Amino acid sequence: MNLFRAELSRLLARRFSHIMLIGMVAVFGITVATVLASSQKPTAQTWADAESAATSQRSSLLQWQANCERAKDSGEAEAQAFPEDCRTRDPNEIEAEDFLWGVFVFTHEIRGLAVFLVVYLSFFGFVLAASFVGAEMGSGGITNLLLWRPQRSAVLGAKLAAVLTCVTAFAAAFTVLYVGTFYLIAVGAGWVGEAPPAFWSDLITMCVRGVAMSIAAAGCAFALATLARHTAAALGIVVGYFLIWEAGARIVFEIVGALPYDPYFLSSYLAAFVNGDLRYWQGYDGSGDLVITQVTGGIVVTALTAALITAAFANFRRRDLA
Structure with missing residues (x-):
């Protein structure tokens, strides 16, 4: 055998x-x-909340990048608190699906x-x-x-x-x-x-x-x-x-x-x-x-x-x- x-x-x-x-x-x-118990099909309201959160996150990131670039251009002391590259992330990468809580x-x-x-x-x-x-x-x-x-x-x-x-x-x-x-x-x-x-x-x-x-x-x-x-x-x-x-x-x-x-x-x-x-x-x-x-x-x-x-x-x- x-x-x-x-x-x-x-x-x-x-x-x-x-x-x-x-x-x-x-x-x-x-x-x-x-x-299965912790997930649900996203509803219209869920998408609306997610889009709102994504928009807010994009705005915050854009503001932070603007502050970073302004500090570096002016040579302010607080420029040291920012990374070398202010564009560490593209705001367009932030999508609504990132904020689909419970989905x-x-x-x-x-x-x-x-x-x-x-x-x-x-x-x-x-x-x-x-x-x-x-x-x-x-x-x-x-x-x-x-x-x-x-x-x-x-x-x-x-x-x-x-x-x-x-x-x-x-x-x-x-x-x-x-x-x-x-x-x-x-x-x-x-x-x-x-x-x-x-x-x-x-x-x-x-x-x-x-x-x-x-x-x-x-x-x-x-x-x-x-x-x-x-x-x-x-x-x-x-x-x-x-x-x-x-x-x-x-x-x-x-x-x-x-x-x-x-x-x-x-x-x-x-x-x-x-x-x-x-x-x-x-x-x-x-x-x-x-x-x-x-x-x-x-x-x-x-x-x-x-x-x-x-x-x-x-x-x-x-x-x-x-």
């Missing part, structure tokens, strides 16, 4: 896989219900919802992968499997391929369902908003990066569970890292004033990869910007995943499984 198909069948038949799937659907349902505006909200989706898909991939191989390691089931197929790399590779295939297929399908559902909510009980081709291109690429992040999370979890030989150990390593380093070390850096510290934390690179270039430091004069780019974030994620998987295979090939 094909080893990959056998592992894929076992993964899909696991009760824990079904529980994770039910949990994903339940959280998705709660999110949808919350959005779900798809183009405004979907990016934040997509970030939540990435986090949840990554959690799903991590726990599913860690539990799959961790249970085999902890119970000795993988030792029995090696008696039937005494090829360690092939056996572990089939398990990894099965996990990554399932996570990829589920993450892609769930992402389409997720974005499509909120688009339909905006059509029926909210407002879609201005959605030029550039918006859709940015949203699609962000969703693709989200799927890639869930795959990377699954790969890292698989490797950690293989190295530690238990699901709980893999989860403990990640929880310990975020509690001790991501939380504790940040507090220490703040206390000692060691700024900026963002490049020393994995979360900075994850955020840059998913959400775009991360600007984490800017001088008071507007110069000296420091940025973690999306490409850098992707390189870090890829390198970490590859390193852990390589270490897991190397360790699995030479260690005693008894």
Whole structure:
């Protein structure tokens, strides 16, 4: 029997896989219900109020820009309180849909919802992968499997391929369902908003990066569970890292004033990869910007995943499984 198909069948038949799937659907349902309950189709009065608020905001911005330019032209002392460029924002960019309170505006909200989706898909991939191989390691089931197929790399590779295939297929399908559902909510009980081709291109690429992040999370979890030989150990390593380093070390850096510290934390690179270039430091004069780019974030994620998987295979090939 094909080893990959056998592992894929076992993964899909696991009760824990079904529980994770039910949990994903339940959280998705709660999110949808919350959005539906807090949104309504904009009425004529809603549009009138939004247009009034937008007009007021444009007037305020124009007045501020006029004050800024007048102060700089006259060389007044208060000119230092204004930025170097008085035209930091075009008043025409302020639209009425920005002030549709109590209305779900798809183009405004979907990016934040997509970030939540990435986090949840990554959690799903991590726990599913860690539990799959961790249970085999902890119970000795993988030792029995090696008696039937005494090829360690092939056996572990089939398990990894099965996990990554399932996570990829589920993450892609769930992402389409997720974005499509909120688009339909905006059509029926909210407002879609201005959605030029550039918006859709940015949203699609962000969703693709989200799927890639869930795959990377699954790969890292698989490797950690293989190295530690238990699901709980893999989860403990990640929880310990975020509690001790991501939380504790940040507090220490703040206390000692060691700024900026963002490049020393994995979360900075994850955020840059998913959400775009991360600007984490800017001088008071507007110069000296420091940025973690999306490409850098992707390189870090890829390198970490590859390193852990390589270490897991190397360790699995030479260690005693008894």
